[in-house]
Amino acid sequence: MDMTLADPQTGTGDRAPKPIMAGARRPAAHAAVYAFVLVPLLALAAAVPLAWGWGLTWTDVALTAAMYTMTCLGVTVGFHRYFTHGAFKAGRIMRITLAVAGTLAVQGPILHWVADHRRHHAFSDREGDPHSPWAYGTSPAALARGFWHAHLGWVLDPKLTNQERFAPDLLADRDMRLVHRLFGPLTMVTLAVPALVGGLVTWSWWGAVTAFFWAGLVRVALLHHVTWSVNSVCHIWGDRPFASRDRSANFWPLAILSMGESWHNLHHADPTSARHGVRRGEIDVSARLIWVFEKLGWVHSVRWPTPERLARLAASAPATGGTPPA
Template identity: 70%
Template sequence: MSLSVADDGSSATDSGPPSPGSPKPVHGAPRGTWPQVGTYLFILVPFLALIAAVPFAWGWGLGWVDIGLAAFFYTFTCLGVTVGFHRYFTHGAFKAPRAVRVGLAIVGSMALQGPIMHWVADHRRHHAFADRAGDPHSPWAFGTSPAALVKGFWHAHMGWVFDRNLTNQERFAPDLIADDDIRRVHRQFGLWTAVTLLAPAVLGGLITWSWWGAVTAFFWAGLVRVSFLHHVTWSVNSICHMVGERPFKSRDKATNFWPLAVLSMGEAWHNLHHADPTCARHGVRRFEIDISARTIWIMEKLGWVTDVRWPTPQRLAKLKA
């Protein structure tokens, strides 16, 4: 069974800031040759570093400085995506002043998951067509046979990233296009790529006061960290639409998959997110750890964000499956 033909899906009003209601095409201009080459490099080089990590670590080349830097940059940039790109820019789960807005855009860019307007447009499109024709990364795109699901898993996990057809930003991210600050951060993606890879190397070299410390920090806290975060994020696209529980009603196959909850900073509570996309908290039941929601809570207490869309018992009762 293949995906059914989707409805118009031209508006993502149930998923965040509104998109125009006109039936603009799903795809925009195709990605250029060099951006496409860059996509392959930014995905495959860190992935090869991750594969090389096991023999590289066997007895040498890994120390506590590398582990500490990798953990810090992983947490920092992961929250940039989960709190910034996802819950704020895509879904409008809270409001933020200009300084916080720009900061979230920069830190999210440092996760190397693509420029901000590409990321947001893709994700709003995902919600508009979730697990139907038009979804950029549904694991159900090719049917339900074992072979189709294997192909679908690969497509949802990382195969879709290599598609040269970009999501139409005018349709799915007009609010970001109209924001001068966000357009500037979008254009600066190359700069933030350099920062996120070189900053760990500089810190590793300074902390150990050695070139070797800079090299190992670049490898572990730069390349390996980026690739590991890629695969955690992509696992939400693939695993969390195939395996897990569905305690809340949603129009798609999004699930909760608890083993990924901590590593994804709460994004693996994916079923509630698809049932209530603008909610700032995804893990809403007892023992459902949601580090991103706690981060937003801290930011609210500090006065950095306002108008947070927290879940209410009444709302959750209506959403229960």
């Protein structure tokens, strides 16, 4: 793979564009990635038999829903729409709050997450995209391999996206560098808080254990796979009402669980838009939260989509929704 591919976000006029990759994780850090992926996944696999008659209480359900909603919105509103795409502006306290909330989702440190996602948009469904399902071709076997790569395989790749090229603004922010370094301690917090609350509410060690399992491990695993499904499912299946230069699509079954992220076609057609679900019936919880923040004066300069721009994007969308990349 060409490691000096040009991209629109960093400018094509540079005489010597920075490489898109920058080294690899240390062995201990890479082993931790496997742990962050596999341990919650094993918990998710065990969830159904454990829930059958024991091990799940209404306290666990409420804690899981609350932790899932908070951390998912930390990713969608914070890591994605704000830090990656600049869909709105915020002051220092809100920036730190969004960065911490996103980190509690255990999807990687903020600098890695943002750099990877900006690289994804720079090379979407082309060579250089870290997680395109079209990376190996269009045959059924190639798509099966590509689906695995887009959904989970790319996460296990030890190579790192170059933050100097794709996230220089966050590298220059002392607060964001600190949140990035605190990924390990914040991971312990996101697992320990449900256990603490569950133990205190039920006043029992067993309440702490079940809350740790459901609102900690299972919640992290579920959010992992919902987020990764936007990378995999939403670049293969769905409708494409707006013009984009890739295979991004809207997949409505994931709309609620992804807080609006699965309205993926409009997002790739207009990446800086604060709202992804723009047509009738397209529920976008993340956009609604940004709207609330704006009304409270906590964020400003929100980039809401305009009817004129949406009409232009819809008018130029291919009737077939585009073709797979070569």
